Amino acid sequence: MNFDKEFNARGMSCPLPIVKTKKALVDMTSGQVLKVVSTDCGSVKDMAAFAEQTGNQLLAQEEANGEYTFYMQKK
């Protein structure tokens, strides 16, 4: 999937993946896609909750080798 910016959240624990995803989205424009890679299994539910509450759209997510990848489209 195409993306405009990548945020490496590997090694970070709650709430950093969420709080810093929010920060990463700040300087992006509406419609752009942020790729987030996390190693925190808690971020799977948290990213979905973040998307639901902020209106940013979680386009896709995948898991491989203990890494969780999210594609978040800015509202």
Add this chain to the structure above:
Amino acid sequence: MTTKKMAIIATKGTLDMAYPPFILASTAAALGYDVQVFFTFYGLQLLRKDLSNVMISPLANPAMPMPVPMPVMVQMLPGMESMATMMMKQKLKKHGVATLEELRDLCLEADVKFVACQMTVDLFEFDKSEFIDNVEYGGAATFMNFAGETDICLFV
């Protein structure tokens, strides 16, 4: 859509109890909430510029997992608190948990409002210069003014 609001009363000044207010406040702010944290009694320690005095004690804390069982008589020896704090901080770091300073900075960056309880600042004779900037001072009524309109209100 109206902005949601959250208020937290932070009353504890130990390392373990310092995390929940900062974690919840920074997360709520990231989710678009308007957030205020009211620091009172020992919670005021969390507003000091230097957070190195924020410690954890195994004493009277039977729920704290210890690497080896430790009798209370040993837990009360001098230096045990510093040792437990050092071990806890190492554990937090190993697990990628942010430091308190980092979480506090993230809160401030996200416009979380910190209010220090004026009465307890006076009670414990704190010098305001010990606290970080960006702190407002107020009382219970100041807190109610905001808390009365919140969607989430927590006492920690």
